[in-house]
Amino acid sequence: MDHSELAVAQDGAPVEVLRREHGVLMEVDPYRIDKKKLGMWIFIISDACTFAAFLFAYGYMRIGAPVWGTPFGLSSIVNGVVMTAVLLSSSLTMLAAVRAAQTDNKNSAKKWLGATMLLGAIFAALHLREWVRLIDEGWRLFYNPTGGAAQFGATFFSVTGLHLTHVVTGVIALAFVTRGYNQGRYDQGHVETAGLYWHFVDLVWMFVFPLMYLMNAH
């Protein structure tokens, strides 16, 4: 962040400003964070509202339906816990990558970014395995093989599918950031912004796992 200085506004009040090219003075951004990060925060807020709407709709249907599909046994719960552990570990590796990028340790940052991508891919594979198992059992978007509420498939596949899309997109985005960072086109700010997105994906899973898996355990 640039060094700020004090200037006097038209009404005589002191204002903290930044001196730009050609002597132009600009008022200091109140958030004092990188514009990329602020943009990512705005995206995260809007995306959080999207997930909230999905989960609210699911919650109301789940409580409102007299008979609801509960296809998850102990093996699925264990699989879900492993998926949570994998995603939480990927958040930690992302933190290590951001920290390495902040200290200009390029090799370490690349290594941790690679670990994050690998864990993201493992999470996606575990998730797809759960999907395949459910589809094999006959669960579809609009069909419940046990004869209960058909909305289970619609809510489960849409919410977890939306989250899975975010994970896959995150892995692709991290691959681009790692490549750009390696080539010197991107700086530590890009790594931090990508990290912010990745932590958000992890945060959403903290709601998806208990609501979609644990609430539907038999």
Add this chain to the structure above:
Amino acid sequence: MSSNRELTMRSYVGIGIGLMAIVGLEVILTLQHLPVRTLLTCLLCLASLEAFVAVMYFMHVKYEQPILFWTIYPAVLFVLIFLCYFFPDAFRMFSMRLLK
């Protein structure tokens, strides 16, 4: 809220283990076969606690300017409160008659 003293990686790992412990608690609660509403409330409270910790520490809101916190949280809370109001209203749909 804003502090320049960031945690060490060891502390972050500790927070990660703490979050996994909350997940373990969620699983234990699930295995108690509580009524749906009670279980949903408990799981939402625990998930919100996890999310708060993740936002503050993993997403570094604790180390940013307080204005960022006060921009994010009221906005999301506002949306959540409105969702609470509007979703029950959507159930009116079931008692509506189709007009020719």
